[in-house]
Amino acid sequence: MDEKIIDVEEVMALLEERKFAELRDLLKEANPIDVAQLLGEVPEEKLLLLYRMLPKEDAADIFAEMEHEEQETLIRAFNDREIQEVIAEMYIDDAVDLVEEMPAIVVNKILRHADPETRKEINELLKYPEDSAGSVMTTEYMSLKSDMTVADAFERIRRTADEKEDIYTCYVIDPFRKLQGTVSLKEMFLVPKDTLIEDLMETNIISANTLDDQEQVAKDMAKYNLTTIPIVDQENRLVGIVTVDDAIDVIQEENTEDIEMMAAITPTDKPYISTGFFETYKKRIPWLLLLMISATFTGAIITRYESALGRYVILTAYIPMLMDTGGNAGSQASVSIIRGLSLDEIEFKDIFRIQGKEILVALLCGATLALANFTKLLIFDKVSVVIAAVVCSTLLLTVVVAKFVGCSLPILAKRVGFDPAVMASPFITTIVDAISLIIYFQLASHILSI
Numbered sequence: 001m002d003e004k005i006i007d008v009e010e011v012m013a014l015l016e017e018r019k020f021a022e023l024r025d026l027l028k029e030a031n032p033i034d035v036a037q038l039l040g041e042v043p044e045e046k047l048l049l050l051y052r053m054l055p056k057e058d059a060a061d062i063f064a065e066m067e068h069e070e071q072e073t074l075i076r077a078f079n080d081r082e083i084q085e086v087i088a089e090m091y092i093d094d095a096v097d098l099v100e101e102m103p104a105i106v107v108n109k110i111l112r113h114a115d116p117e118t119r120k121e122i123n124e125l126l127k128y129p130e131d132s133a134g135s136v137m138t139t140e141y142m143s144l145k146s147d148m149t150v151a152d153a154f155e156r157i158r159r160t161a162d163e164k165e166d167i168y169t170c171y172v173i174d175p176f177r178k179l180q181g182t183v184s185l186k187e188m189f190l191v192p193k194d195t196l197i198e199d200l201m202e203t204n205i206i207s208a209n210t211l212d213d214q215e216q217v218a219k220d221m222a223k224y225n226l227t228t229i230p231i232v233d234q235e236n237r238l239v240g241i242v243t244v245d246d247a248i249d250v251i252q253e254e255n256t257e258d259i260e261m262m263a264a265i266t267p268t269d270k271p272y273i274s275t276g277f278f279e280t281y282k283k284r285i286p287w288l289l290l291l292m293i294s295a296t297f298t299g300a301i302i303t304r305y306e307s308a309l310g311r312y313v314i315l316t317a318y319i320p321m322l323m324d325t326g327g328n329a330g331s332q333a334s335v336s337i338i339r340g341l342s343l344d345e346i347e348f349k350d351i352f353r354i355q356g357k358e359i360l361v362a363l364l365c366g367a368t369l370a371l372a373n374f375t376k377l378l379i380f381d382k383v384s385v386v387i388a389a390v391v392c393s394t395l396l397l398t399v400v401v402a403k404f405v406g407c408s409l410p411i412l413a414k415r416v417g418f419d420p421a422v423m424a425s426p427f428i429t430t431i432v433d434a435i436s437l438i439i440y441f442q443l444a445s446h447i448l449s450i
Contacts, residue, residue, distance in 0.1 A: 172198070323433045
């Protein structure tokens, strides 16, 4: 049966009419993720009442999918039993995410009501560095012994599956928890029940270390089409797994961070709607100040050639076009290179090959733009051939320089340890603006003898 899509107005109407039985049935039929989204849209004073109407078996899953603001509101309103129930039912990685996002007073309340084993696991995972594989893994995986038969394995899976986040890939470990191999549920279904796990397991294992970068782990999962990846410590002991849903979250977070940095915004992990105006201001203003100060160089260049502009005022009219075209050309190159770097398609050793390719592309693009602009200047603007030659020569050179700078800076930034996304549109545009003006006025000085 298809799960019902619920509407917040319908829910609020049932709530106001006190049709609680009908409302419970409606919530029960809906997808937990849709219910979590719904709870983010209802008035805060109705949130706890609606949450308490949820089916008990779905409540923890729905809670884990909610935004942190709604989670905090509920935790502050929960009684002791409700906190214990929701923490006990959450997967450990979701519980860690919850603790990381809550204020100290709420964290204390959560940990106080968690059972000792859960509290210990949460504290262990919190010790891993931010953005590491250890910080996003879960310890609730399915482990088997190599001397088990398939029948023994199925019996273990049946007994413990409810406590595990994933059972479709099982991990074979020795008595010291060292990772020996993997075996899938599908493979076990296709062989006789007396088959030994050691005869069935795959020993060529793709794994990651707890300290590996979470983005690289997510990329490896995508590269090898994995739904889970085992996470081992320095002694190759299995300590957890990263699941595909967490990998998707990591990729989404990293892409969002790159987009924000490319737009000269300090990254934030909060949704736009949940971010206050003053916090948004603080994320944007440092970059705007930096770019404003750097843009003063273009003003200084124009001032230096003020006398030349006074003699040929017509040159001023084409400054915006040259600067915009250069910025756009540089952005095209930088965005392509940044994307290639993020997908590990480009390495530092490729820099000369990339520069050569971009210069050829720039010559073709620049020549096409210069030819089109030359025709426009003569026919529509009716300027002299000499002025048109100055403008169009500058245009060609600007495009070449812009694409060269745009393809080089992100690669060099990554080489020295910076995020390549920093070297995106705003910085590229500022640099290219200054260079294009210098080229423009130098050509004008020589060709027009000013």
